[in-house]
Amino acid sequence: MNHFELSGGELACEDVGLSAIAEAVGTPVYVYSTATLERHYTVLRDALVSEGLGDPLIAFAVKSNSNVAVLRTLGRLGAGADTVSEGEIRRALAAGIPAERIVFSGVGKTEAEIAFALRNGVGEINVESEPEMHTASAVAQSMGTRATIAIRVNPDVSAGGHAKISTGKSDNKFGVSFSEAERLYAQASNNAGLKPVGVTCHIGSQITHLAPLEEAFVKMRSLVERLRGEGLAVERLDLGGGLGVPYFNMPTPATPADYAAMIARTMKGLDVQFAFEPGRMISANAGVLLSTVQHIHERPEGRKFVVLDAAMNDLIRPAMYDAYHDIRPVKPREGDPVTYDVVGPICETGDTFTRDRDLPRLEAGDLVAFMSAGAYGAVMSSEYNSRLLVPEVLVNGDQFAVIRPRPTYEDMLDREAMPGWLASDT
Ligand SMILES: *Cc1c(COP(=O)(O)O)cnc(C)c1O
Numbered sequence: 411m412n413h414f415e416l417s418g419g420e421l422a423c424e425d426v427g428l429s430a431i432a433e434a435v436g437t438p439v440y441v442y443s444t445a446t447l448e449r450h451y452t453v454l455r456d457a458l459v460s461e462g463l464g465d466p467l468i469a470f471a472v473k474s475n476s477n478v479a480v481l482r483t484l485g486r487l488g489a490g491a492d493t494v495s496e497g498e499i500r501r502a503l504a505a506g507i508p509a510e511r512i513v514f515s516g517v518g519k520t521e522a523e524i525a526f527a528l529r530n531g532v533g534e535i536n537v538e539s540e541p542e543m544h545t546a547s548a549v550a551q552s553m554g555t556r557a558t559i560a561i562r563v564n565p566d567v568s569a570g571g572h573a574k575i576s577t578g579k580s581d582n583k584f585g586v587s588f589s590e591a592e593r594l595y596a597q598a599s600n601n602a603g604l605k606p607v608g609v610t611c612h613i614g615s616q617i618t619h620l621a622p623l624e625e626a627f628v629k630m631r632s633l634v635e636r637l638r639g640e641g642l643a644v645e646r647l648d649l650g651g652g653l654g655v656p657y658f659n660m661p662t663p664a665t666p667a668d669y670a671a672m673i674a675r676t677m678k679g680l681d682v683q684f685a686f687e688p689g690r691m692i693s694a695n696a697g698v699l700l701s702t703v704q705h706i707h708e709r710p711e712g713r714k715f716v717v718l719d720a721a722m723n724d725l726i727r728p729a730m731y732d733a734y735h736d737i738r739p740v741k742p743r744e745g746d747p748v749t750y751d752v753v754g755p756i757c758e759t760g761d762t763f764t765r766d767r768d769l770p771r772l773e774a775g776d777l778v779a780f781m782s783a784g785a786y787g788a789v790m791s792s793e794y795n796s797r798l799l800v801p802e803v804l805v806n807g808d809q810f811a812v813i814r815p816r817p818t819y820e821d822m823l824d825r826e827a828m829p830g831w832l833a834s835d836t
Contacts, residue, residue, distance in 0.1 A: 412443065412446045412695040412696060413443040413445045413446045413449075414443065414446075414698060414779070414781065416742075419741060419742075420740055420741050421738055421739075421740045421741075421779055423441050423442075423443050423698070423805040423810075424443055424444070424445055424805050424806070424807055424808070425807055425808040426805050426808060426809075426810050427740075428441065428698075428700055428740045428777060428779060429740055429741070429777055430810075431700065431803055431805075431810055432700055432702065432740075432777050434810075435801055435803055435812055435816070436801075436816065437700050437701050437702045437719055437720070437777065438699060438700065438701045438702075438718075438719055438720035438721075438724045438800050439699075439700050439800065439801050439802070439803055439816075440697055440698070440699055440700075440783065440784075440787060440788045440800060440801070440802040440803065441697065441698050441699075441700055441779075441802075441803045441804075441805060441810075442475075442477075442480060442693075442696050442697040442784055442802065442803070442804050442805065442813075443696050443697070443805050444483055444804060444805060444806040444807075445806075445807075446695060446696035446784075447480065447483050447484060447692060447693065447696045447784075448483065448484075448487060450691060450692040450693075450695070450696060451468065451470070451484055451487050451489055451692055452487065453666050454468060454666045454669075454670075454686070454688060454691065454692070455468055455487075455488070457665075457666040457667045457669070457670035458666075458670045458673070458684070458686070460670070461670040461671055461673065461674035462674060463670065463673060463674060463677070463684050464683060464684065465683070466683070466684040466685060466686060467490050467511060467513075467646075467648075467683065467684070467685040467686070468488075468489050468490065468685075468686050468688065469489070469490035469491055469492040469511065469512070469513045469685060469686065469687050470484050470489045470490070470491055470492065470687075470688065470689065470692055470693075471492045471651050471687050471688060471689025471690075472491050472492060472493050472494070472498040472501060472502060472689075473492075473493075473494055473498065473689060473786075473789060474689030474690050474692075474693045474694070474784075474785035474786055474789065475689070475693040475696075475697070475784055475785055475787075475788065475789060476498060476501050476789050477788065477802055477804075477813050477814060478501050478504050478505045478813075479505075479804050479811075479813040480693065480804065480813070481501060481502055481504075481505035481507060482505040482506055482507075483804070484692065485502075485505050485506055485507040486506075489507070489511075490507060490508075490511030490512060490513065490533070490685075491505075491507045491511065491512045491513070492513045492515055492651070492687035492689070493512055493513065493514055493515065493516075493532075494514075494515050494516035495516065495523065496522070496523045496526045496527075499512060499514060499523075499526065499527060499530065499532060503530060509530050509531035509532050509533060510531065510532075510533040511533055512527075512532045512533055512534075513532075513533060513534045513535075513536060513560075513648065513685065513687065514527045514532050514534070514535045514536065515536040515538075515562070515610075515612075515687070516536075516538070517538045517539070517542075517583050517584060519535070519542060519545075519546075521545060521548075521549050524545060524546050524549045524550075524557070525549050525553065528549065528550055528553055528555055528557055529553070533558065534558055534559070534560050534607065534608070534646070534648070534685075535557050535558065535559045535560075536559070536560050536561075536562045536610050536648070537559045537560070537561055537562060537594075537598075538562045538584060538585055538586070539585075539586060540586070540590070540594060543559065543561075543594055543597075543598060543604070546559060546603070546604065547598075547601050547602075547603030547604050548603065549603075550603035550604065551602060551603035555603075556602070556603055556604060556605045557603060557604055557605065558605045558607055559598060559604055559605065559606050559607070560606070560607060560608040560609055560610045560646060560648055561586065561591045561594055561595055561598070561606065561608075561609050561610070562584065562585035562586065562609075562610045562611065562612070563585050563586060563587070563588060563591045563609055563610070563611050563629075563630065563633065564579070564582070564584055564585030564586060564587065564611070565588075565611050565613060565625070565626035565629045565630065566579060566587070567579070567613055567622045567625045567626045567629075568622065569613045569614040569617045569622040569623070569652070584612070585611065588629065588633055591609060591633060592633070592636060592637060592640070595609070595637055595642055595644075596640065596642060599642055599643075606642075606643075606644075607643075607644075607645045607646050608644055608645055608646030608647055608648060608682070608683075608685075609630060609633055609634065609637070609644065609646075609647060609648070610647075610648035610649075610650060610685070611626055611630055611648075611649065611650050612650025612651060612652060612687060613626050613650065613652060614652050615651070615652050615654075615689075615690060616652070616654040616655070616657075616690060617652045617653060617654050617663075618654040618660070618661045618662070618663035618664065619661075619663075619664065620664045620668060620669065620672045623649075623652070623653070623669070623672070624672050624676055627649060627672075627673065627676045627677070628676050630647060630649070631647075631676060631677055631680055634647055634680065634682060635680075644682065645682060645683055646682060646683045646684075646685055647677075647680070647682040647683070647684055647685070648684075648685035648686070648687065649673065649684065649685070649686055649687075650686070650687050651686065651687040651688045651689050651690070651691070652688075652690075653666070653669055653688060653690075653691045654690070654691070655690050655691050655694045655695055655782065655785075656695070657694070657733075657734060657735070657736070657782050658734070658735075658736030658781060658782065659734050659736065660734065666691070689785055689786075690785040690786070692785075693784040693785040694782045694783075694784050694785035694786075695781070695782050695784065696784040697782075697783050697784020697785070697787060697788075698779040698780060698781055698782075698783050698784070699720055699724060699725050699735075699779070699780040699783040699787060699800075700740070700777060700778075700779050700780075701718040701719055701720035701724075701777070701778055701779075701780070702718065702719045702775065702776070702777055702778075703716055703717070703718060703772050703773065703774055703775060703776045703777075703778060704717045704718060704719055704755070704774060705717050705774045706750075706772060706773065706774065713751060714748065714749065714750050714751065715750070715751045715752075715753050716750045716751070716752045716753065716769075716772055716778075717753055717754075717755060718752065718753070718754055718755070718763075718778065719755070720754055720780070720800075721754025721755055721756040721761050721794075721795070721797060722754055722756055722758065722760060722761040722794070723754075723756065723791060723792045723793065723794035723795060723797050723800075724754075724787075724791050724797075724800040725763070725780060725783055725787050725790075725791070726790045726791075726792075727783075727786055727787070727790070728762070728763045728764065729760040729761065729762070730790075734764070735763065735764075735780040735781060735782055735783060736780075736781040736782065737752060737763070737764065737767065737769060737778050737779070737780055737781070738778065738779050738781060739769065739770050739772060739776055739777070739778050739779075740776070740777035740778065740779060741776070741777070742770040743770045743771050743772075744770075745770070745771055746771075747768040747769055747770060747771075748768070748769060748770075748771050748772070749766055749767065749768050750766075750767055750768075750769055750772070751764070751765045751766065751767070752764050752767060752769075752778075755795075756794065756795050756797075757795070763780070788800060788802050788814070793822065796822065798816050798817050798818075798819070798822060799814075799816070799817055800816070801814050801815055801816040802814040
């Protein structure tokens with residue numbers, strides 16, 4: 411459920427009509443709903459707690475939506491943060507998320523990033539390979555400390571979904587095999603720079619069926635039991651993120667309640683602290699990208715192109731993953747739908763959001779909203795074509811605030827520098 415509904419003929423976010431935001435901030439602009447972010451977090455947390463899964467750490471995947479106001483909204487409810495770079499750790503800390511609730515994931519952490527995480531007391535470093543484990547140990551020892559780590563396992567299950575967001579097969583770059591995990595865990599337990607506390611997995615994103623998750627989780631449970639059988643302490647089991655969300659026109663995913671029940675079933679009797687790293691399921695349906703129709707371009711063969719002021723640099727998911735976003739006019743017209751291709755202004759054929767989509771009739775100046783754009787939307791935006799970075803707005807009840815302003819062209823140009831040999835303009 412989300413808080414973007416028609417109200418008096420106009421699409422609103424909570425109690426704010428989207429046209430008021432477009433007027434105040436201009437378009438394109440991302441708009442997020444506080445109530446939806448809070449609801450998604452709370453529904454997941456309540457489902458896990460009511461299944462008797464203790465006091466789980468729900469570390470929001472910052473890469474899905476890294477705005478510090480969004481992070482603070484979730485952090486205030488008790489969320490932690492799953493991060494993949496020093497920049498994301500800094501965002502989580504700036505949002506006020508306690509360091510011990512921050513998890514540091516990612517396959518290529520640099521020494522400097524590991525040192526930063528250790529200096530700031532980050533709660534868990536998810537180690538993805540043997541060389542990385544040795545780096546973490548060396549950095550920690552040079553600082554006279556121990557790195558609290560979890561070993562990321564690649565459970566070798568196929569989760570379906572798009573190949574670019576599948577991470578749990580043994581032929582992709584994430585994590586180590588089960589046998590390697592056992593060996594590394596034992597090694598880490600005897601290493602002066604390391605304190606292994608658990609194991610972790612993340613098999614992919616937008617997983618709509620529970621079966622692949624369950625297959626992975628059963629294997630993770632056996633791993634915990636094998637490690638304990640060898641006398642090793644395992645306090646935490648981090649089950650990653652990846653539960654899919656109901657994107658319009660897509661298979662309905664399992665609910666948080668089904669997910670929690672499956673975990674309770676597969677983990678029955680296992681005494682560990684559970685951790686989760688959900689991104690998309692919290693943020694995707696909490697955001698829209700708002701855009702204005704520039705014009706309708708009708709080709710002689712009959713194709714009708716809706717040319718927007720938003721482009722692939724603002725929302726790249728359709729171009730990168732063939733992602734489907736429901737597109738809704740902010741003030742839908744009555745009457746028969748029209749079949750449109752919806753495109754951006756960038757000089758690439760890939761700058762096409764959708765083809766042959768039936769939509770209520772549109773005219774120049776109309777506002778449209780790309781639904782389910784709160785995850786992997788603004789975070790992947792760029793200035794390609796020297797288009798200004800898309801701004802972000804957060805709504806809370808009848809209030810809204812700009813949480814990332816649109817830069818000016820001066821800001822954009824001021825970031826660049828002329829080398830000395832080109833300094834004079836002749
Ligand atoms: C991307 C990622 C997540 C979040 O994935 P979602 O599909 O957005 O829930 C969680 N953990 C890790 C390690 C990731 O790489």
